[in-house]
Amino acid sequence: MNKHGLPRDIPDPIKRTIRQQSKFGCVICRAGIFDYEHFDPDYSDATTHDPDAICCLCTACHAKVTRGHFSKAYVRKKYNEVKAANVAEVPPPFDSLDFHEGKAELKVGGISYDPGVTAVVKYHGKEIFSVSPSDGADTPSINAIFLDDNGKETLKISNNVWQGAVEAWDTEVVGSRIKVRKRKGVFALILRLEPPGRIVIEKLDMRIADAHILVSEQSYALGRYYDDHKINWFHANIVHMGAPLPGASAIEFLTYFEAEWRDQKWIGRGQRLATADNNIVTQTGLGVANKRMGIIVGANCLKFGVGSFASGGPLPIEKMRQVVFNRPDRVAEYIGRGAL
Ligand SMILES: [Zn+2]
Structure with a gap:
């Protein structure tokens, strides 16, 4: 407490207002990692936690403020400018990630894939999450675009620099985690940084056009909308994914025709297993394909092991979220049976 009896800790709702008004970055340089600074008056003289x-x-x-290079008046001016500005006028908050050690890894839904699989999530040919391991001279890198459940961008990582969205409801860096909330208590994304070189997705609730991706640290579910509210779901428990060929990917959304064509292409090159309706197929090189849903997990890998898979729907997204986030061990069971 200070001499006026004001506790050091700022209550969470006031902190959130300050973050929102600062548009989630340092009001002077836009760095995404910051503290809450009483600038007028200093904390020692403050009687309230006034978000303004x-x-x-x-x-x-x-x-620079404490050493007298920046005046308090300058901090106030910058804060007022950022607060009043239109979201399009304020640069997004950003910070660099540490990948100095020659490796880069993005953990998604407990899927274990070979470091040679550089396309982690691909949507109709476009790499949404990708990892480029070092080839000796270059620094390894991660590139990713994260969207919320309405398809709006929440955060992106471009060559190891993360960048938040100015118009987000809330983006918060707490310890080693970057958390993006859609509204109170509802997360669009939680990333845990394990430097150097590793990022773990703890929570992701992302819509990309007609696809939905739900990810927790242990499991995941992949959805396809067939109208705006009805979603079919797919999950494959991949135990091993290695020996990638060019074009290999951990998770790929594509058309039925492309999936069918790839299935045909790999026939005769190894063991092929298919469901009775020939819709879900697994074979070396192909991966596990759900052709009607246009999803392949573990595409173009010559070494490949699938423990189990489940396909079903339509299942409500609210329930699917609960299962992925709270009962990750039962995702396949829920998708397969439509109930727990
Ligand atoms: Zn700064």
Whole structure:
């Protein structure tokens, strides 16, 4: 507490207002990692946690204030500018990730894939999440675009620099986690950074056009909309994915025709297993394909092991979310039976 009896800790709802008003970055340099700074008056003289007198300031800019290089008036001016600005006028919050050690890894839904599989999620030919391991001279990198459940961009990683969305409801960096909330208590994304080189998706609830991706640390479910509210779901428990060929991917959304063509292409090159209706097929090189849904898990890998898979629907997204996030061990059971 200070001399006026004001506790050091700012209550969470006030912190959120300050983040929103600072548009989720340092109000001077836009760094995405910051502290809450009482600038008028200083904390030692403050009697309240007034969100208009506290802003987000990174440690570097804060140091310039305490050493007298930046005036308090300048901090106030910058805060007021960021607060009043239209979202399009404010640069997004950003920060660099540490990949210095020659490896890069993106963990998605407990899928284990070979470091040579560089396309982690592909949607109709476009790489949505990709990992480029170092080839000696270059720094390894991760590129990813994360969307929310309405398809709106929440965060992206471009060559190891993450960038938040200015218009987000809330983006918060807590310890090693970056959390994006859609509204109170509802997460669009939680990333855990394990530097150097590893990012774990703890939670992702993402719509990309007619596809939906739900990911927890242990499991995942892939959906396809066949109208705006009805979604069919697919899950494959991949135990091993290695020896990737060019074009290999962990998760791929594609057309029925492309999936059918790939199935035909690989016939005769190894063992092929298919469901009675010939819709779900697994074979070396192909991966596990759900042809009607246009989804392949583990595409173009010569070494490949699938433990189980499940396909079903339509199943309501609210329930699917609960299962993926709270009962990840029962995703396949829920998709397969339509109930738990
Ligand atoms: Zn700064």
